[in-house]
Amino acid sequence: AQRVTQPEKLLSVFKGAPVELKCNYSYSGSPELFWYVQYSRQRLQLLLRHISRESIKGFTADLNKGETSFHLKKPFAQEEDSAMYYCALKDSGGSNYKLTFGKGTLLTVNP
Amino acid sequence: GAVVSQHPSWVICKSGTSVKIECRSLDFQATTMFWYRQFPKQSLMLMATSNEGSKATYEQGVEKDKFLINHASLTLSTLTVTSAHPEDSSFYICSARDLGGRVDEQFFGPGTRLTVL
Numbered sequence: 724a725q726r727v728t729q730p731e732k733l734l735s736v737f738k739g740a741p742v743e744l745k746c747n748y749s750y751s752g753s754p755e756l757f758w759y760v761q762y763s764r765q766r767l768q769l770l771l772r773h774i775s776r777e778s779i780k781g782f783t784a785d786l787n788k789g790e791t792s793f794h795l796k797k798p799f800a801q802e803e804d805s806a807m808y809y810c811a812l813k814d815s816g817g818s819n820y821k822l823t824f825g826k827g828t829l830l831t832v833n834p
Numbered sequence: 835g836a837v838v839s840q841h842p843s844w845v846i847c848k849s850g851t852s853v854k855i856e857c858r859s860l861d862f863q864a865t866t867m868f869w870y871r872q873f874p875k876q877s878l879m880l881m882a883t884s885n886e887g888s889k890a891t892y893e894q895g896v897e898k899d900k901f902l903i904n905h906a907s908l909t910l911s912t913l914t915v916t917s918a919h920p921e922d923s924s925f926y927i928c929s930a931r932d933l934g935g936r937v938d939e940q941f942f943g944p945g946t947r948l949t950v951l
Contacts, residue, residue: 766942766944767878767929769939820938821868823880827876827877
């Protein structure tokens with residue numbers, strides 16, 4: 724069964740510091756991974772997906788199949804980055820685009 | 835961009851009553867919608883996949899007679915919590931899959947807070 728693990732429930736950094744949110748996955752097929760973000764009092768929204776290999780709001784994430792990881796990184800955190808971050812894995816075996824979410828990491832960027 | 839709405843945003847009901855939650859895709863057609871449940875400080879747990887014009891597919895452990903899903907049109911899916919009990923109190927979130935966009939993406943609603951007294 725597929726599983727997504729985010730080992731840190733809480734992560735606190737100071738503004739300008741680098742930040743890394745960890746995500747590990749377990750999946751037998753070829754994974755498709757995503758990072759979603761939920762700002763305070765807002766809905767869940769897609770931040771980035773690994774197949775796009777893009778940088779959104781300064782965040783990047785690289786899929787490491789050897790380590791089964793998809794960590795989210797940003798070199799210089801900003802206060803507006805404070806939010807809940809979820810790593811998610813798409814079940815590519817089905818046709819319905821099912822997502823399995825990790826438990827999330829609450830990032831707090833302090834001034 | 836693609837917008838998904840949910841109604842109501844919050845509801846309080848008495849134990850034993852039924853509650854219907856609506857999920858609408860406002861500016862796109864969604865053949866597939868998803869219903870999630872989120873407990874406080876926990877992740878989203880997929881409850882079921884709702885396909886337009888066919889029966890929903892429920893995840894293991896989710897009672898289909900308890901959580902009735904209807905996806906009668908390309909823009910509306912409903913979740914009815916039947917004979918609700920306090921343990922059904924939770925945050926219910928829907929999402930809709932936009933196949934017509936530039937990329938295949940799932941868009942999320944704002945959620946519905948259900949409290950069963």
